[in-house]
Amino acid sequence: MKHTLAVLVENRPGVLTRVAGLFARRGYNIESLAVGPTENPSISRMTIVVEGDERTIEQVCKQLNKLIDVIKVSDITEDPHVGRELVLIKVNAEPQVRGEIMQIVEIFRARIVDVSRDTLIIEATGDEDKINAIESALRPFGIREMARTGKIALVRGARGKVLEAGLNSQETATQTG
Amino acid sequence: MARTGAQAVIEVLLQEGVEIVFGYPGGAVLPLYHALADSPIKHILVRHEQSAVHAASGYARASGKVGVCFATSGPGATNLVTGIATAYMDSIPVVVITGQVPTSMVGTDAFQEVDVTGITMPITKHNYLVKDVAELPRIVKEAFYIARTGRPGPVLIDLPRDVALSLCEEPIPSKVEIRGYKPTYKGHPGQIRALADLLLKSERPIIFVGGGVIASGAEDLLLKVAETLQAPVATTLPGLGAFPEDHPLSLGMVGLHGKPYANHAVMECDVLFGIGVRFDDRVTGALEKFAPQAKIAHVDIDPAEIGKNVRVDLPLVGDARTVLADLLPLLKPVKREAWLKRIKQLQEEFPLTYGRGGGDVRPQWVIQRLGEMTRGRAIITTDVGQHQMWAALYYGFTRPRTFISSCGLGTMGYGFPAAIGAKLARPEEMVWVITGDGSFQMGMAELGTAMEHELPIKILLFNNQSLAMVRQLQHFYYEAKYTAVHFHGNPDFVRLAEAYGAVGLRVTRQEEVIPALKEAMDNGRLTLIECLISEEEMVYPMVPVGAALNEMILPQD
Ligand SMILES: Cc1ncc(C[n+]2csc(CCOP(=O)(O)OP(=O)(O)O)c2C)c(N)n1
Numbered sequence: 001m002k003h004t005l006a007v008l009v010e011n012r013p014g015v016l017t018r019v020a021g022l023f024a025r026r027g028y029n030i031e032s033l034a035v036g037p038t039e040n041p042s043i044s045r046m047t048i049v050v051e052g053d054e055r056t057i058e059q060v061c062k063q064l065n066k067l068i069d070v071i072k073v074s075d076i077t078e079d080p081h082v083g084r085e086l087v088l089i090k091v092n093a094e095p096q097v098r099g100e101i102m103q104i105v106e107i108f109r110a111r112i113v114d115v116s117r118d119t120l121i122i123e124a125t126g127d128e129d130k131i132n133a134i135e136s137a138l139r140p141f142g143i144r145e146m147a148r149t150g151k152i153a154l155v156r157g158a159r160g161k162v163l164e165a166g167l168n169s170q171e172t173a174t175q176t177g
Numbered sequence: 178m179a180r181t182g183a184q185a186v187i188e189v190l191l192q193e194g195v196e197i198v199f200g201y202p203g204g205a206v207l208p209l210y211h212a213l214a215d216s217p218i219k220h221i222l223v224r225h226e227q228s229a230v231h232a233a234s235g236y237a238r239a240s241g242k243v244g245v246c247f248a249t250s251g252p253g254a255t256n257l258v259t260g261i262a263t264a265y266m267d268s269i270p271v272v273v274i275t276g277q278v279p280t281s282m283v284g285t286d287a288f289q290e291v292d293v294t295g296i297t298m299p300i301t302k303h304n305y306l307v308k309d310v311a312e313l314p315r316i317v318k319e320a321f322y323i324a325r326t327g328r329p330g331p332v333l334i335d336l337p338r339d340v341a342l343s344l345c346e347e348p349i350p351s352k353v354e355i356r357g358y359k360p361t362y363k364g365h366p367g368q369i370r371a372l373a374d375l376l377l378k379s380e381r382p383i384i385f386v387g388g389g390v391i392a393s394g395a396e397d398l399l400l401k402v403a404e405t406l407q408a409p410v411a412t413t414l415p416g417l418g419a420f421p422e423d424h425p426l427s428l429g430m431v432g433l434h435g436k437p438y439a440n441h442a443v444m445e446c447d448v449l450f451g452i453g454v455r456f457d458d459r460v461t462g463a464l465e466k467f468a469p470q471a472k473i474a475h476v477d478i479d480p481a482e483i484g485k486n487v488r489v490d491l492p493l494v495g496d497a498r499t500v501l502a503d504l505l506p507l508l509k510p511v512k513r514e515a516w517l518k519r520i521k522q523l524q525e526e527f528p529l530t531y532g533r534g535g536g537d538v539r540p541q542w543v544i545q546r547l548g549e550m551t552r553g554r555a556i557i558t559t560d561v562g563q564h565q566m567w568a569a570l571y572y573g574f575t576r577p578r579t580f581i582s583s584c585g586l587g588t589m590g591y592g593f594p595a596a597i598g599a600k601l602a603r604p605e606e607m608v609w610v611i612t613g614d615g616s617f618q619m620g621m622a623e624l625g626t627a628m629e630h631e632l633p634i635k636i637l638l639f640n641n642q643s644l645a646m647v648r649q650l651q652h653f654y655y656e657a658k659y660t661a662v663h664f665h666g667n668p669d670f671v672r673l674a675e676a677y678g679a680v681g682l683r684v685t686r687q688e689e690v691i692p693a694l695k696e697a698m699d700n701g702r703l704t705l706i707e708c709l710i711s712e713e714e715m716v717y718p719m720v721p722v723g724a725a726l727n728e729m730i731l732p733q734d
């Protein structure tokens with residue numbers, strides 16, 4: 001099963017290498033990994049989607065927690081959360097099919113962000129299902145290039161407020177222990 | 178505070194109580210050596226960087242303090258790799274500082290530049306490339322803290338030459354605060370109560386202890402818990418010494434080459450209380466057949482070890498000493514007749530034996546004599562091979578921090594440099610290296626180091642002119658076709674020792690054993706005893722691949 005991990009890490013050089021190296025070395029399967037700054041400039045957030053059974057995911061979380069630069073690991077798969085991906089799709093768009101493509105774009109509440117003589121670039125955001133759906137809807141026209149960001153996610157409601165509050169408590173550091 | 182980065186490093190070292198650094202210089206690390214020269218810290222110049230880490234690791238294991246070593250950039254740093262991995266696998270606290278090319282040249286493939294933080298990422302607990310001298314005092318302070326707390330391990334600091342030479346105004350922080358690193362020492366009280374319950378209700382418990390008990394200094398509490406519960410105690414290889422082997426409750430080592438009765442006992446116990454162990458494959462035999470009747474309780478300071486290899490019925494994250502201290506008051510004395518009687522039976526039915534084969538000098542016998550003559554109290558370092566297993570099985574360890582061996586990585590060439598570290602840490606103790614002709618040749622250049630510092634280490638070298646442990650594998654698993662395991666061209670080890678100014682003794686017959694051991698014990702000098710033994714010796718027992726612990730191959734006669 002696919003799990004979504006929210007991982008807060010020190011915003012330092014080399015952290016991504018440590019995390020990626022850990023996954024490679026221990027043979028865990030990363031589906032996607034997205035990383036970026038948070039509201040606290042010294043902390044980055046990684047959203048990692050990883051495939052594995054319960055036991056593997058438990059190990060992944062514990063091993064991540066062992067990295068000194070990792071501040072907090074949460075498996076938010078079962079928590080209500082908002083998960084989003086962004087995709088850019090460059091699709092063949094001869095004049096006679098443009099109308100049809102624009103309809104699809106409308107249905108998915110996506111946007112056209114670039115136009116050339118015979119292609120369009122479409123930008124869409126949404127959860128994985130929606131992104132997969134728009135991709136397959138556009139596929140028949142011929143997708144020339146595509147870039148997906150991988151999922152980013154936040155837990156709904158008040159619970160997510162951990163950055164300042166709980167960081168130094170024993171409980172967060174050993175969360176998965 | 179007008180001091181250089183390098184001087185700041187030395188300042189932290191002094192504050193951390195460092196007395197000895199093992200190392201090997203070169204261009205990029207010279208600022209550090211320059212600052213070291215003005216300090217009271219003693220430097221031990223080894224003959225190969227790998228030995229510097231091994232010696233620091235032996236020092237750490239014998240003393241319980243953090244071992245420290247220096248090396249230069251490039252080849253100096255890469256020569257450290259095996260030593261760092263060895264320390265990592267056995268969770269030994271070592272701080273390694275490497276010189277690096279100046280920051281402006283990092284990433285340009287400069288002369289003697291190598292990405293040592295990249296190389297050592299998977300074999301260090303943590304590592305640093307220092308780019309800003311202002312961060313240096315904090316980093317060095319953190320390195321020591323990380324190395325020795327929680328589950329200990331090696332930490333590496335890569336220090337570019339210009340950073341080491343820059344002015345460092347930053348004071349040494351008084352305390353370390355790392356928000357992503359808060360090891361759990363105290364066990365969950367509810368789980369400790371559950372553990373006490375489980376142990377008190379158990380009819381056939383075994384306490385199974387590993388290196389974690391020694392790392393946390395829990396051996397006295399372990400003894401109390403074992404005696405209160407009247408529970409037999411088995412150990413892993415690095416756990417040797419955590420529980421005195423001359424104690425009636427001692428079972429000794431379990432595992433692939435464990436004591437036969439210990440392996441049987443584990444297969445029969447109803448509660449296996451593992452503490453500071455990681456249930457690795459050398460210990461469990463076939464995982465699915467391991468301890469089939471047992472509820473397993475597992476205490477370890479590293480949450481990732483719990484549930485990693487075996488199914489655990491009672492997980493408990495915490496430091497061995499803290500947990501045992503909290504557990505002890507919850508226990509009450511138990512009378513345990515049936516199980517101890519059964520253990521006695523197992524000891525009689527499946528004793529530790531080595532059969533009749535072999536030559537005139539039997540290594541197992543020699544090690545038993547050494548154990549008697551030193552009353553199980555010497556510090557024993559070993560290399561890797563058959564001799565390592567014989568040392569583990571036949572010496573009879575009675576004190577913690579006296580068995581020093583590369584257990585997790587199985588690194589040949591570890592024993593002698595580790596002995597140098599151990600002897601410097603504990604000069605009042607007798608230090609013996611139990612080694613083989615193969616392994617010794619990977620570290621023997623350190624004879625020079627030991628002579629230079631007048632370290633009267635005793636080397637017991639079993640010469641079978643072969644890599645006999647590998648030969649044993651070929652014997653059992655590769656149709657007894659012996660390839661690449663025979664040495665033609667071994668040196669005369671006695672004369673080799675003499676060439677360095679050490680004492681060399683050769684033993685070819687059994688009656689020469691005790692006089693040679695005695696001479697070595699009494700002469701106060703660096704001494705090498707070469708014992709000629711047969712390459713046909715086998716390490717028994719041996720659990721074949723895929724078999725359960727109680728399905729051992731034992732000697733036939
Ligand atoms: C650095 C290293 N290389 C290879 C091995 C594989 N290996 C394990 S035991 C052994 C033989 C060791 O020979 P020796 O030191 O003479 O010990 P013996 O088994 O003969 O007692 C070898 C080659 C190892 N453990 N370490």
Ligand SMILES: [Mg+2]
Binds near residue numbers: 614639640641644645
């Ligand atoms: Mg040999």
